[in-house]
Amino acid sequence: MSVPQFAENNPGNHIIMLGNEAIARGILEAGVIIASGYPGTPSSEVLSTLAEMYPYHPHLKLEWSINEKVAFEVAYGGSMCDVRSVACMKHVGVNVASDAFMTAGYAGARGGMVLVSADDPSCFSSQNEQDNRYFGLHALIPVFEPSTAQEAKDLIKYAFDFSEHFQSVVLFRTTTRLNHGRGDVTLGGIKQIDRDYGFDWDRSRWVCLPSHSRVLRVRLLERLKEISEFADEFPFNSLKISDDKVNGIRYGFVAAGIPYAHLIDALNYFGLKEKVSILKLGMVYPPPRKLIEKLLNSVDKILVLEELEPFLENILKQIAYDKGLTKEVEIHGKDFFPQNGEFPAELVIETLAALMDLEYNSVSVPNDLLILPPRLPILCPGCSHRASFYALKQIEKKMKTKFVNSSDIGCYTLAVYKPLESIDTEICMGGSIGMANGISKIQPIENPVLGILGDSTFFHSGIPALINAVYNENNILVMILDNHSTAMTGFQDHPGTGIKITREPGTKVILEDLVKGCGVSSENIWVEDSNDLPKMIEKLEEAVKAKGVRVFISRHTCSLLEMNEFRIKNIHPPKVKVEPEKCKGCLICINKFGCPAILFDDDQKKAYIDQETCRGCKVCIDVCIHDAIYEEEE
Ligand SMILES: Cc1ncc(C[n+]2csc(CCOP(=O)(O)OP(=O)(O)O)c2C)c(N)n1
Missing domain, CATH: 3.40.50.970 (Thiamin diphosphate (ThDP)-binding fold, Pyr/PP domains)
Structure with missing residues (x-):
């Protein structure tokens, strides 16, 4: 190689x-x-x-x-x-x-x-x-x-x-x-x-x-x-001074990072790069005070280009104040630029035009190229998280109550959207169990409190909060959605997979042993296959109704990784189809379960499965109440 x-x-x-x-x-x-x-x-x-x-x-x-x-x-x-x-x-x-x-x-x-x-x-x-x-x-x-x-x-x-x-x-x-x-x-x-x-x-x-x-x-x-x-x-800081004026004014610009790249493009667009002073920073803190003083003394107006906070702008204003230059030079920044979001290149061009009073025709990118069809992020076809949340919803419905699903950051956060709408909180990694601890102290017993998070997130920062629940005897159900991966960020391995970043074998940490080690009693730990819907519903209901700190590990390999395994082993995923005679067009598989591989034929008023996107998880077979979905034998 x-x-x-x-x-x-x-x-x-x-x-x-x-x-x-x-x-x-x-x-x-x-x-x-x-x-x-x-x-x-x-x-x-x-x-x-x-x-x-x-x-x-x-x-x-x-x-x-x-x-x-x-x-x-x-x-x-x-x-x-x-x-x-x-x-x-x-x-x-x-x-x-x-x-x-x-x-x-x-x-x-x-x-x-x-x-x-x-x-x-x-x-x-x-x-x-x-x-x-x-x-x-x-x-x-x-x-x-x-x-x-x-x-x-x-x-x-x-x-x-x-x-x-x-x-x-x-x-x-x-x-x-x-x-x-x-x-x-x-x-x-x-x-x-x-x-x-x-x-x-x-x-x-x-x-x-x-x-x-x-x-x-x-x-x-x-x-x-x-x-x-x-x-x-500092070799990556530079100051270029120009005595030229644009519309009678000497301009200076301060930038670092991507805004600097946009600034140069915008100045080139107006043909003004050589006619203005530019302080380019490679080290944004601590600031080069003498270079800044020199710029302040050389120009009439300064524009600081920086995304997010007025970090450099405030430094410049402080130095201008210290040197008694606040009357000699105008310093602009967040009065022209938003304090949120990244800067599109066009915004920088528009802003320079506004500041310097320049002729400017809207950048010639056809509008229809700029507008992409809006699409919500959704769980993949065959994602095992969908089955876990569907099971949870069925139990919630059966118990005629509302759960508080304190959740976390990972692919499963997408269950906040329709049709699952199963996530009630998300602020930071590991926060699910932490907040569930607090919510459980207040919420009446009729509303079971869950902390829902992925395997990677549990290893990252869920463990201390679980031990906290055990120690303080907070009444919560922790649901670990174990898809054997850090899927959201690109399938990185973690202690639960036991594979190191170099692809060499490491030592695998067994989640259920770890949970036991955190002090959760054996009878309060469940491990089920996320895609076995009937068993999931039965066992998860048991876990929801139990008392004390309970941990339910819902386990199934991420469907993208599973497809990869199928490909390597040269096996076809199960072929799942809808029997049109049995389909009543009730739309449960679409409106309640929401797998993107299930589509609806408006003329026939029947559901059908797109074989290109179906990953053969077979969960929809159990979702269909009319027995219309089946696995086709090879
Ligand atoms: C402090 C912090 N570090 C990293 C991230 C990026 N990040 C978002 S979700 C996630 C983990 C997802 O893995 P997992 O919990 O196993 O869920 P999955 O996506 O596999 O369903 C990471 C690392 C983050 N949001 N916050």
Whole structure:
């Protein structure tokens, strides 16, 4: 098998790379050994690309960690041993890692240590759009932000040298458009670092008890001061001054990341790139104060382009105030741009036109190309989660009550939509069981309280909340939807599958043993096949009606993975059909169950199964009350 280009030591070669692949390449080129992470869009491909590189670079020590806090700590442990290390996660993952991150800033880095945070303006695949640049400000840790795939590779490679030079952890912030956009990248050489790795027994540094932390805090502030002074020479920051005027005014722009790329496109569109001053930042915190002062002194109006919060804008306004320049220069930002969502390129063009009083004809993209048909995300055909929720609904109906289904983040969250409408809460990973604990203290016994979450999420952060329920004797039913995967983010393995990121076997953690170990009594644990609907309904009803902390593991492999297994084994999935004579056109299979493989023939007034999309889960056979759906024998 030939080595893929992105894994080859081929400096000078050009290849088109996804932003996340470019980040992985930069990590490889920098001589990193430990890379850890927890999956989350838009960050996941950084680690999965490193896993693709692993067969050709077996010095890499890679892992999907159980959650982001552990991932950060794994990498930080590497840094303590003088090893270059990186932890990768989506923006909300940094919330989980933040306990370790905040204090790691005090002790600083030994081997180069970078935390990659992939932010998601517009919440394309996230529960919020928090701006993680503030984590740098909060922890007094420098924040780097690239604006192209090339810069992402080069900047992260540089981040490890920087981290070792200043003994500081670096927060490497990206956004979806960078992570998932593609660009031309010139590769560099792959570095191997020749060093005696090993733990450094320095308790005054690594043991952050109060007497040490007071000293470390002073060092952290000194380190930040040094980095602030260096910010003016930071090689990925640049200031270009122009004395030209546009409509009688000298304009300056400040940007980093993707907004910088949009700014350059917009200035080129108006032919003004050489006629304005531009401060481009590769390190957004701490700011380059002298460069900013120079810009403030050189122009009449400044526009700061940044998605989400006015992070840079506030820094500029503060420096302008400190230097007594608030009357000399106007600083604009969020008065022109929204504080939510990512910026489309067209918005930047429109905004420049408004600010600079420029002639502007709406960008010539035909409107019908911009409008995509709206589609709700839905559970896949054959998804075992659908069967679990359908069973739950049947029991709810039979018991003539309403359950409180405190839920979580995963594919199953899509059960919030019609026809299942079975999810009542979702705020963060692991939150389902935590909130169920609280709700159960208030809600009357007639409304059973459930905590519903996936297997990966249970491992990530469900375990402490389950132990909490056991300890405090909260009356809840935890339903773990075990599809043997972290399906929502791209089928990453986890402790329950026992396969490591490198595809090598690891040790499998058995969910039911774990649950028992958390203190749930054996008679309060059920394990059933999600797709065996009659048994699911019977046993789940038992679990709903039982008292105390109960755990119901609803288990069936994700249908996409199952299809893959069928393909590998060259077996056909079961063929499921509707017998038209028996179908009464009652629509239960469509309006109540909602599998997208079941369609309705309006002329015949009969349901039928689209054989192209059906995955042969056979659950609809049990859903049909007229016995009209059957499995066709081969
Ligand atoms: C703190 C945090 N980390 C990562 C994610 C990204 N994410 C969304 S759902 C999910 C896990 C889904 O796996 P699982 O619970 O097994 O459910 P499935 O999608 O397989 O049904 C992850 C990692 C997130 N939203 N929040």
